[in-house]
Amino acid sequence: MEIESHGEYLEQKFSDSDFEDETVKHTLFERCEFINCNLTGSRFADCRFVECTFFKCNLSLISIPNSRFSACEFNGSKLVGIDWTKGYWPRFDFYSQLSFKSCILSGSNFFALKLHETHFDDCRLHDIDFRNTELNKSMMTDCDLTNSLFMQTNLTSVDFTGTHSFTIDIRQNTLKGAKFSRFEALELLYGLDIQLVD
CATH class of the missing domain: 2.160.20.80 (E3 ubiquitin-protein ligase SopA)
Structure with missing residues (x-):
């Protein structure tokens, strides 16, 4: 399955997929599962990840300008070299969890x-x-x-x-x-x- 910009993905499962160096913009992922996916070097700009899970994924060196992560879980995954400060962190939302x-x-x-x-x-x-x-x-x-x-x-x-x-x-x-x-x-x-x- 491909990921397209300006889309909405609700309760989708992405398994054994290669998204290396891809660019995705203005996209919502809600309650999605990423299983054994390669996202190395990908760029997610102005995206939202809500209650998503990442299992045995490689997210190293991803870029997340103005993207928001809320209640997301990462299990057995590699997330090396990520600048999380580039994401969107609402001033009054203290519990991204x-x-x-x-x-x-x-x-x-x-x-x-x-x-x-x-x-x-x-x-x-x-x-x-x-x-x-x-x-x-x-x-x-x-x-x-x-x-x-x-x-x-x-x-x-x-x-x-x-x-x-x-x-x-x-x-x-x-x-x-x-x-x-x-x-x-x-x-x-x-x-x-x-x-x-x-």
């Missing part, structure tokens, strides 16, 4: 976005820009946060259980009510110029 499970999102940019209650579970989150991001009440469980950036990030009540390899300065971020596994919580002390003795 994105969910990523067993995904690779390395090299992506979430700078200053409001991502309250976002779920990241068992994800590779290397080299991600979370600076100035609102992640209140989000879940970031069993993730690898190697080289990801946190600065002036609101991490209030975030669940980091099982997550590792993070560098989060407790003086530069808001961590009230955040939950960490006991051993990984020691990483929060490394930036305080203190000595840990066994």
Whole structure:
């Protein structure tokens, strides 16, 4: 099945399709399923994805100028190098409720976005820009946060259980009510110029 611009796709299933480097404009996807699709390098401009699911898809390097994602789920998918800040994020819509499970999102940019209650579970989150991001009440469980950036990030009540390899300065971020596994919580002390003795 091809995707055409200026269209509406309701409860459509796209399976084993190759949309690499395609450009789609002004299109609505509502309650659609993308299964094992290749969307690498595609450009979705002024599109809306509402309650869509992506299963084992490759969305690496997609471009999303002024596109909106609401209540979408990504499972077992690759989403490397995406600049999420280019999408449309309504100022008063604090709950886009994105969910990523067993995904690779390395090299992506979430700078200053409001991502309250976002779920990241068992994800590779290397080299991600979370600076100035609102992640209140989000879940970031069993993730690898190697080289990801946190600065002036609101991490209030975030669940980091099982997550590792993070560098989060407790003086530069808001961590009230955040939950960490006991051993990984020691990483929060490394930036305080203190000595840990066994």
